Amino acid sequence: TMAPQGSQAPLEFGGPLGAAALLLLLPATMFHLLLVARSGPARLLGPPPYLPGPEELWSPRALLLWLTWLSLQVALYLLPARKVAEGQELKDKSRLCYPINGFQALVLTALLVGLGVSVGLPLRALPEMLLPLAFVATLTAFIFSLFLYMKALVAPASALAPGGNSGNPIYDFFLGRELNPRIYSFDFKYFCELRPGLISWVLINLALLAQEAELRGSPSLAMWLVNGFQLLYVGDALWHEEAVLTTMDITHDGFGFMLAFGDLAWVPFTYSLQAQFLLYHPQSLGLPMASVICLINAIGYYIFRGANSQKNTFRKNPSDPRVAGLETIPTATGRKLLVSGWWGMVRHPNYLGDLIMALAWSLPCGVSHLLPYFYLLYFTALLVHREARDEQQCLQKYGLAWHEYCQRVPYRIVPYIY
Numbered sequence: 001t002m003a004p005q006g007s008q009a010p011l012e013f014g015g016p017l018g019a020a021a022l023l024l025l026l027p028a029t030m031f032h033l034l035l036v037a038r039s040g041p042a043r044l045l046g047p048p049p050y051l052p053g054p055e056e057l058w059s060p061r062a063l064l065l066w067l068t069w070l071s072l073q074v075a076l077y078l079l080p081a082r083k084v085a086e087g088q089e090l091k092d093k094s095r096l097c098y099p100i101n102g103f104q105a106l107v108l109t110a111l112l113v114g115l116g117v118s119v120g121l122p123l124r125a126l127p128e129m130l131l132p133l134a135f136v137a138t139l140t141a142f143i144f145s146l147f148l149y150m151k152a153l154v155a156p157a158s159a160l161a162p163g164g165n166s167g168n169p170i171y172d173f174f175l176g177r178e179l180n181p182r183i184y185s186f187d188f189k190y191f192c193e194l195r196p197g198l199i200s201w202v203l204i205n206l207a208l209l210a211q212e213a214e215l216r217g218s219p220s221l222a223m224w225l226v227n228g229f230q231l232l233y234v235g236d237a238l239w240h241e242e243a244v245l246t247t248m249d250i251t252h253d254g255f256g257f258m259l260a261f262g263d264l265a266w267v268p269f270t271y272s273l274q275a276q277f278l279l280y281h282p283q284s285l286g287l288p289m290a291s292v293i294c295l296i297n298a299i300g301y302y303i304f305r306g307a308n309s310q311k312n313t314f315r316k317n318p319s320d321p322r323v324a325g326l327e328t329i330p331t332a333t334g335r336k337l338l339v340s341g342w343w344g345m346v347r348h349p350n351y352l353g354d355l356i357m358a359l360a361w362s363l364p365c366g367v368s369h370l371l372p373y374f375y376l377l378y379f380t381a382l383l384v385h386r387e388a389r390d391e392q393q394c395l396q397k398y399g400l401a402w403h404e405y406c407q408r409v410p411y412r413i414v415p416y417i418y
């Protein structure tokens with residue numbers, strides 16, 4: 001059967017109007033941040049310092065660089081993988097296979113970039129190209145999402161996501177119609193979620209560090225910290241690549257503009273905001289303060305990794321000795337819910353760790369500007385909204401057992417606060 005229109009799933013993100021607003025607001029915010037980060041006053045709130053003309057946004061060199069980058073990441077994705085993992089069970093009871101070679105892609109990219117730099121590739125030129133690169137990334141995300149929308153028109157009904165098929169073209173274009181769009185075994189969403197965007201984020205950070213070294217003789221301590229923390233985060237995501245198969249982005253959300261733009265443009269160009277800010281607004285950071293910030297990042301990472309690994313281990317094999325002693329509640333689906341350990345502290349301990357890390361990424365930028373705290377503010381809003389969406393999905397999946405979990409673990413993200 002062909003894809004049906006007008007499914008009954010409740011509308012999210014404020015329905016068609018909200019989706020239309022986000023469609024414009026997200027790219028506008030990204031360009032605003034890029035312009036503001038390099039301006040003297042660096043004011044997050046308020047008008048951008050100027051509006052860039054087409055000659056500043058459009059550059060064939062940036063297009064060529066971006067397409068070369070995407071092709072390189074596709075080639076690395078297609079290399080033989082050390083492992084092939086199975087995804088969650090789909091509506092038709094089948095499971096898709098995914099190559100686990102993201103970390104290998106990161107290492108090979110680093111080697112290739114290192115090789116390139118040693119033969120004269122000007123990595124320092126990248127910061128100057130951020131605006132046109134962000135523009136081509138946005139353009140590719142739009143075109144790619146149009147392709148995905150069309151592709152879903154000929155997809156079987158079983159391939160569609162639970163949301164994103166309302167019949168309203170703007171809403172469906174934004175949310176994404178098909179759950180796991182593929183051509184042969186190439187999975188577009190899985191590819192985009194972890195590789196081109198995350199790896200280019202740390203590459204942009206590195207280029208900003210190199211540019212700072214060129215400008216000021218050596219990179220600042222603040223720049224080292226931001227680079228180190230975010231590299232750890234990206235390295236961790238690619239090392240634990242298989243875990244992404246259980247996130248709601250892969251199992252629940254369709255692949256449309258939101259994720260395509262988020263993965264390809266938003267992540268590299270806004271998540272590198274702190275390093276962008278530091279290049280144009282140097283901060284002096286003493287060793288004692290740097291140590292405190294490292295400790296905050298370490299605590300955040302410990303909670304984030306501990307919580308994610310505990311749940312992944314438990315879901316893979318509940319009798320694994322590392323989780324077998326934890327208290328659980330049974331659910332009607334046969335799956336259990338953890339009520340002790342990290343998942344007995346709050347209902348989303350992994351979000352708490354992620355937020356603590358987000359704070360540590362902003363602190364090296366000092367407290368004189370709000371701009372470097374944009375990520376923390378945006379991320380808090382994203383996770384609060386995400387938590388509510390997940391809660392809704394868990395209530396549907398587990399019913400009464402979820403109510404019991406909420407009673408036994410009353411706080412969502414921050415103990416005794418939220």
Ligand SMILES: NC(=O)C1=CN([C@@H]2O[C@H](COP(=O)(O)OP(=O)(O)OC[C@H]3O[C@@H](n4cnc5c(N)ncnc54)[C@H](OP(=O)(O)O)[C@@H]3O)[C@@H](O)[C@H]2O)C=CC1
Nearest residue numbers: 246247248308311336337338339343350351354386390394
């Ligand atoms: N940096 C960024 O921009 C972003 C980062 N993230 C990070 O991505 C990671 C993944 O997040 P996300 O996909 O939202 O969801 P989670 O990894 O938190 O997974 C939620 C799922 O876990 C299962 N679960 C919930 N409670 C329990 C419990 N007590 N015991 C066992 N299983 C439970 C449920 O699924 P089931 O029962 O079906 O297994 C639930 O749907 C997080 O660490 C988050 O911080 C997320 C978004 C953006």
Ligand SMILES: CC(C)=CCC[C@@H](C)[C@H]1CC=C2C3=C(CC[C@@]21C)[C@@]1(C)CC[C@H](O)C(C)(C)[C@@H]1CC3
Nearest residue numbers: 026193194237244247249258259261262263266267
């Ligand atoms: C504002 C906007 C454009 C929204 C789209 C949201 C996306 C940017 C995020 C949705 C979920 C994400 C995840 C990660 C990056 C950001 C997006 C794509 C993630 C890959 C970051 C690294 C983590 O370790 C992770 C693998 C757990 C995580 C998965 C979710």
